[in-house]
Amino acid sequence: MSPPQPQSRPEQSPDAQPQPAPQQRPPTQTRTPQVVIETRRPATQNPPNPVPSRAPVALPRESAIDLQPVLLGLADQYVSKAHGMSSYLARNPQEVDVDQYYSLMSAGLGCMESVLKNWKFPDPKIEARLQLRYANLLLEETENDGELQDLLTRGVALCERNRLVDLKYSMKHVQARSLFRTHPRSALKMVDQMIELTETYAHYSWMYVFRFLHVSFSLQLSRPDLSAALQQLRRTSQHAEKQRQYPVLTTCSALEALIHLRSGQADSADNFQRSLAAARTHQLNREVTDISQIATLLDCLDLCSDLINGKPDQLPDKMNVMQRALDSGKRKKSPDGSFAVPTAETAPADISLDTGGIMQRTDDGKRAIVFQWLRRSELFALGYILSGLASSSKNAIDHKSERYVVEGDKLTTSKYDYNPENERKVQSLQCSSAHLDRRVFYHKVCLHLLASLKCERADWQGAREVLERLTEGMNMEDIDEQDFVQVSALYLTGTVKQATGDLEGALECYRSPALTLQPTQKPTANQDLRILATLNMILILRPRRESREHIDHLMNLVEPLCENHPNVNYKSALYIVRASSTSALPILKMKHYLSSSANIAKKQGNALLLCVAINLMTSNFFVSIIGEKAELSAGSGKRLADRTHVPLWQGVANQLLADTLNFGGKRAESNEASVEAQKWAQKVPERVQTQLGVTR
Template sequence: MGAVPASAPVFLPPADASGLPPPPQYYQASPRPGYQYNQQFTAQLPPQSIAPQIQRPMKESAREIEHPPSSPDPIQNVYYETPRPMQVVQIGEPPAAKREPESEPEPEPEPDYSLLLLSLADEYFARAKKLMNRSEEFYQLTAMGLGCIESALTNFHLEPLREAQLSLRYAQVLFDETENHDDAERVLTKAIEVCERNGFVDLKYSMQLLLSCVLFQSRPKAAVKDLQNLIEEAEVYKHAAWEYALRYQLVMFHLSDSNSRDLQQAMHQLEKLGHNALKNNDKAVAAFSTTVEAMLHLQSPYPDAVTSAQRAIASARPLLMDSAVCHLVQLAFTLELIDLCCSIRRGNVEQNDEKRKFMHELFGKVGQDKSWLDQGSVLSVPVCMSSLRGLALQKGGLVSQVGGKAVLQFSWLDADEAEQAGFLLSVASKARKGSSDRAKVQEFIDGGVNRTRETVADYSGKTSLAAREKLSKARLMECRFLIEQTFLQCSSGNWKGAWKSLETSRQCLAQLGTKPPRSITLMVQYLKGVIEQGRGNLEAALSCYQSADLDLAQFQRQAVGGAAQQQTAGAARWNPDLEVGRNICILAAMNRLVLTNEPSHTLSKQRADLLDQVKSAMKSCTDKNIMAAYTLVHQQVGERGVVASKNSLVSALNAAKAVANTQITALVLTVMQQNFFRGVTDEHANKCVKAAVANVQQWGDPTWSYVAAGIEAESQEFRGNPEAARHMKEEMARRLQRVPSGVRQRILSG
């Protein structure tokens, strides 16, 4: 019993503290595949969609009344009037009053054909959004709606404000749904001139920002330069509210690249945004920028990423307590999510518990506040009236009016998504502890699964693209919860329940409709091997760990190849999906080392190369749970010598205790007792046995509970307590019945 039994997999899930959404955006800066809009398509529209040429009837009063001529005299070429009949008139009576001709009815006013065209465009766009996918019909309906708007702009003399707003909408649809960026640029350029002539400052900034987004698709550097010029112009005119929006869009441009140099540029712009907002007393904007800054620090590849994020959190907290900002519960809750992520990354268990409790208390208060539910996925950040410089706001501009206040609006987590993220981070922060906390972790998982399934039920059957995207996100989140449940059931030795949860997660992935993150597929494959190993099917488990998806060397080559493409641009940003995937491959490789540790195994010759691969990969691993597991596995398969082995075990024990990982603590103590205290009867040996048995019981795995009973029985025999040893052997027999059948057969066969 001197080595870790091969039937006990190392199945620690890496702590995924990356469940936060990407930063909000004003406009999507990523290109969308679209329909090539034909300028001549208006000929294909139904007749009612084109402004008809109206033939106006002549009024009766305007017609020339032609009297039929009498017989003409061919010589004199004159006409004689036809004699009129004589009327009888009495002498002395007043003449009869002249009858007034009846007045003609007022003609009906002509319909507003431009309004009819716009209504028709709305109907085309609405029908397009209800389609299941972006089929040919979708693009035809979109093109017909665009044609109606173009006809209204071209054939009717509109008021300047209405023309500008309609042009902005036309360009926005072109940008969102088509690839006709040249047409969008042309329309926006003309509309900006209209805004400048009529003083529509708000609309002008909105158009200029959209124009920069259009330009970014083909010439990103030129778009960045153009946006920087706009920011300088806004600063000169002290248009603070619009400067905030433009500067934040510049942050989005920098974040579109995946290298750390542009990440630093984005950080700099956020710091400048927060500084200017504080200078103008726009504390809500400053709190928003600082919260996003904390979120971005967690994506930094630098060692001080967590420290920088916590520094930003500390700056945001006093701002959120201000009376002008305290109503923004979305910001406050997101800040707590980021703070909990920092503690998970650091592996600070005590802080995890405190921050998790505070987060749940805060969300309880959020549930009583209906403002977040009413706003949905929109965050309205108020700005001071002084930041508007007395300028009028227009519909469609960058600055909106909500409840009589001027606000900047950003896309954000809605209340359901935030609650699901809170449950997922709660699971990640508590799942490494023993059986005493397992019920609480399962409660978090059940809460998250219920919320995601409610969302799935709400959006199932809806055909709009937005609804389908929401449905896909909910199913992916449900899959994450089921994977966490599978890890939890594996840790308790509930292999039947783990297999059921894994199959359910596979069904969720099949219903996504989109390609899931690579880390998710790797975890599903890895968990299959863990379950097979726990059941005693070692050959099937080894086959899973050796699959191409979980091959550590291949994964490292692909990761290095992707990073090599960014060498000219700078160091790569932290990629959570890549890091989690690498950690899963490391765990699979360590389980391979344990399964092939016997010298008689056919793959034992590959152990040295595999251990070198794990050593290399561990240089970039920051997960303290995996670091502790690696120290234990390295001691079992790589260390030679008593001193080196003892030092490795002590290091692994300290690392496991630091993150309160009961499983690794129990394994280390068990190995330590077998290697250094077996057959020893002094006080230190007795303490080691008791500690090992207590941690195994807290862990709650049936197989290792049987092993612990054997250790205790053996210890009692060495200490001269045959009666106690006999009782423990009887307990061993009882515990053996709870061991999986595959493992039990291996134990009984010797």
């Protein structure tokens, strides 16, 4: 039976009695009750989440047709019809279609509510299942938290009276998720109580479920509680290891590695490697091998660790491993991102109905916990983004990294999706909108990377154009300090201004609270951007004598952060800034800083930092000196500058070489280098040319 088309609903009296069929109606034409919905637009332009107006009609007690299965069938069709629209609506939200979605969902919820209020169920399990499904829809589609809590209270009482354990825990799971929306700490306390209860009654599968829910809540707090999440994962690992439940143990180790990677603590790198090794230990186990998403997650985390810690030698190999994992698991991965982690307990055939999809039954009859990860298109977009970062760390000049990022961006746009015919329809407009939000975030990250790559190649005009797209609709004067996209856009804006000669504009960006280091500030998600902004600020303020005390203050703040940073490129940059920030620095100390910076940059394969260090050495130690060492130093600076493809440093290096050759009496070679320097100087921004005194 397909749902009827929306039309106006006639007024009915609650006490109205059914009219008898006319005598002339053939006996084969039996009247079937229909549930219709209205298509009237709401009063507001932007309709809120549907809060269905459901006033159940008092149905006749004696009817020729049992209306209960009819209403439940109509509810299924209304909800399915609405869900079928959700993926399209999230990408193309037209007001008329959104109104229709809300009307369909309201009609489906009204049918379920009418059945729950007007019929008694001979089997309490069927009633509890309907209550669970109704509660899930209320959670996903409405903001009626009060009605939802009342429904779950009645449902839990029904389950306790009839010993419906799985349904009871499922309702508690929904209740905790609902409570977390308004009172996160209360939800965490409730989950702690459920963990204690399930552990007492040895319902270990549900204990795992609630511990993982606690981890999820801890990471979703406005200030994530990483220690609480790690504590829950370690306790889960200890129990899983005793029971030899290797899929659960591997999942815990993978999540621990993820948390250590984002923690930013001094020992996070070592803890990450231990968690990664623990997860890899059981990767060859047959039960673990079937979960391809865990293996892919570990490969992505391993690559991310090397990117964060600055290990360029291993990046190409790990990038290839990650790409092979993505390609080999393409058919195994669910389009909606879900995967199941099996446990040791047996499961009834209808476990999915009793748990609302929280658990499912494996082929060998075991319970499996269902996790939701990235959708297939989002996972491949992440793979392209990480590949672009890995390629740029080795060589950002050949545009290969930019091509990776562009391909990843295609997967995040609304006009393109990976294998769309296999994408399962999202189960609610709210979930579909969350999926769209993630795609928007990925799109902004891709724009951020494109702008960064263009800055690295000194394509300042291209970087400015990408930043205009990135900051469209963004208030740069009111930056959310926890939003990476906004803070990175602010930093890149300051970088472009600094590189094009607008030093005051760059200082204004770097002095923003979102990019300012504080003496007692704890490490944040954007700590690295704050460090880089501070180093750039020191370079701008360096020639100003009145800023000497402020420069010393900034240096005292940033120096320990760079010295202890897991990525030694920050230490190399610090040494360059330290060597060039003052003219009163002793020669031996300056030489130590520059040589240390050059050695680190050479080991890391960072051509730009190496170019800067070598040319500073030439400028400070080999000017007005005749000899082979002076010419070798200047020649090395020129070759490194040519590798960077940055016109400013190519012009500087060629001019240093010209001056060195001229002082040594090699006039012809000096003139050739001088012409080359003038050519590159003409390609730098006009304001920079003016500050350098370049003649046109």
